[in-house]
């Protein structure tokens with residue numbers, strides 16, 4: 028029984044890739060070291076999969092930064108500003124596209140060749156918390172083979188004696204994810220130019236000895252128009268013909284194929300992967316009309332969540348399929364790449380045995396797949412123990428008293444619509460203005476300040492027990508005080524305490540909420556070298572005690588300027604956690620909203636005049652199909668409002684969203700009714716504001732003027748130019764001045780000049796009539 032993983036975590040079991048990348052970027056090690064670590068990680072991944080019984084082991088699922096960026100580099104879609112003129116794309120160019128570059132001149136407003144370069148735009152990969160680099164197409168875009176990475180990595184594995192199944196992002200998904208500054212350039216119109224490059228890659232893979240090649244087309248889980256469906260047909264007709272010796276497997280995931288099923292089944296390829304976790308209903312419909320030539324890859328193990336699977340139940344479902352199809356027409360797989368789950372739950376010794384037993388990370392999922400494979404080929408008896416254990420685990424979670432809390436259920440049942448309402452914004456506004464006394468174009472930041480080595484080391488030492496509670500607290504107080512003093516000195520209007528006490532904006536709260544568990548090493552790549560440890564919601568959520576009030580109160584005690592309370596919103600807490608699957612997500616979200624509501628009220632009681640409730644994940648939580656949007660947005664907005672509406676009208680509620688595309692959901696954003704929203708806009712050059720203008724968004728908006736994902740320090744003039752654009756689209760008294768997002772990933776050497784320039788830009792704007 029062929030068994031695939033679709034892709035595996037590449038950051039390394041101990042985040043080895045992160046260390047290697049950051050060391051390379053800091054100039055402590057050279058490219059050779061970085062590439063050697065990458066090679067080792069690939070080899071380890073291949074060997075681990077082989078040992079666990081995976082037969083369709085992926086290659087080219089590895090990336091130094093991002094697989095979409097790899098694809099752009101593979102096809103030579105390198106925008107002119109990066110100065111590439113042909114030949115293999117150098118590593119510096121690759122990383123300049125990923126991260127921007129400061130350049131020899133130390134920045135500046137008009138980057139010339141070799142000087143500070145902006146990074147490519149980054150956005151969320153479908154509805155995941157993984158970020159990809161948005162392909163950018165230029166007018167007259169031509170493609171050429173500029174990297175043979177898929178072939179190189181196939182051969183690398185082959186040298187180790189491992190036959191792999193190379194993974195490519197499909198040409199149609201790739202184009203649909205791309206953008207052009209030229210609004211008339213429709214990415215799919217570039218397909219004919221792109222296909223020869225893909226064809227060449229496939230021919231080279233064929234020549235190198237590849238058999239199966241996995242081509243990911245997750246766009247099949249989206250609403251597609253006829254143009255996109257036609258593009259898929261043309262693409263796979265061309266690609267199948269290009270390398271007839273290969274067996275192409277088109278992979279759809281993250282949702283049901285739904286009305287794209289006919290299109291997918293008609294593609295002239297050898298195999299089709301279905302996400303049967305999110306698209307269970309596809310199976311029967313696919314079997315009814317499955318062409319004889321097509322093998323089915325059954326994505327039965329959840330690649331997006333961490334619960335042990337109910338293996339006997341899965342076998343009940345797929346056993347009959349295995350009897351219907353010839354063995355060579357069936358493959359087993361996770362629903363999608365395992366990139367989105369941590370590596371191994373075995374080491375999670377901080378969790379009690381029962382809870383740890385409920386979890387399956389990538390390694391455990393591979394073992395589950397191998398068990399299913401053996402059950403199908405050798406019979407259930409051959410793996411009876413493993414199946415019994417799986418059934419026991421599932422039953423133990425389902426019936427555990429730990430997952431229910433009667434008080435939470437009672438509170439949820441008592442929620443009234445009034446609890447999600449405040450006075451109208453127009454009435455709140457003067458009350459807040461009187462209380463806060465801010466200038467026009469008030470300046471603020473999004474919450475976090477640099478998580479320096481010293482901060483992380485102190486936290487690590489505190490966790491290890493080598494730094495006492497008292498000393499850790501004193502250290503954090505010093506950091507917070509220094510941040511407050513510095514913000515006052517640079518003349519920021521609404522201050523933040525800096526979030527030095529937080530490991531992560533979700534994990535920090537997860538650690539303090541009942542119903543949540545957190546891991547020690549459950550890292551998942553978020554972008555590039557950056558990782559998160561999504562906490563695990565296993566039971567009813569409640570707040571045993573205030574979570575942030577001491578820190579906010581302490582910071583506020585140091586200054587007369589308003590300090591914003593800083594919370595992560597209910598939708599984001601849900602979206603960036605692994606969520607229990609025995610309750611609707613809306614219910615879990617309401618539980619979190621009520622816990623946060625108490626925190627917001629407590630902050631107000633502690634004298635905090637503005638509270639920011641971050642909701643950067645609200646857009647990515649949007650279902651992939653439009654038909655499902657309204658239902659999601661209704662509960663998502665209600666949950667935000669529930670968390671925000673317990674306070675008096677004069678308390679200003681901020682929210683923050685980064686990397687969001689707002690056009691489609693602007694009414695819902697309006698319905699959240701935050702007094703101020705800060706959004707990411709700098710990489711898109713204020714494009715995003717069009718949504719807010721057309722809708723005549725009445726509340727206040729802070730369009731980000733400083734791209735915090737790049738080490739590049741922006742200058743005053745470019746921020747003024749962005750603000751002038753904002754002023755063309757919004758009323759002056761609506762506009763706040765702030766960065767795109769929090770500054771935790773930056774260094775103080777970057778933050779200080781950038782924020783000083785930002786304040787200067789706001790002052791300059793106040794002086795421009």
Ligand SMILES: CN1c2c(nc(N)[nH]c2=O)NC[C@@H]1CNc1ccc(C(=O)N[C@@H](CCC(=O)N[C@@H](CCC(=O)N[C@@H](CCC(=O)O)C(=O)O)C(=O)O)C(=O)O)cc1
Pocket residue numbers: 156478480483484486487529530531532533534553554556557558559560561603643771772
């Ligand atoms: C805003 N974003 C976030 C998303 N998702 C989240 N869950 N959180 C987010 O903030 N999604 C969208 C974006 C993505 N952006 C980012 C930005 C930055 C990071 C990031 O910096 N991640 C850190 C890890 C953060 C963390 O958990 N830190 C812990 C552990 C630190 C650590 O590694 N300690 C070492 C020892 C340290 C030493 O001795 O020097 C160890 O444990 O081995 C902490 O600070 O305590 C990262 O490093 O990648 C993520 C997403």
Ligand SMILES: N[C@@H](CCS)C(=O)O
Pocket residue numbers: 473474475532593641643683685768769770771
């Ligand atoms: N308050 C958070 C928001 C990140 S989206 C921060 O500043 O890091």
Ligand SMILES: [Zn+2]
Pocket residue numbers: 473643683684685767768769
């Ligand atoms: Zn953000």
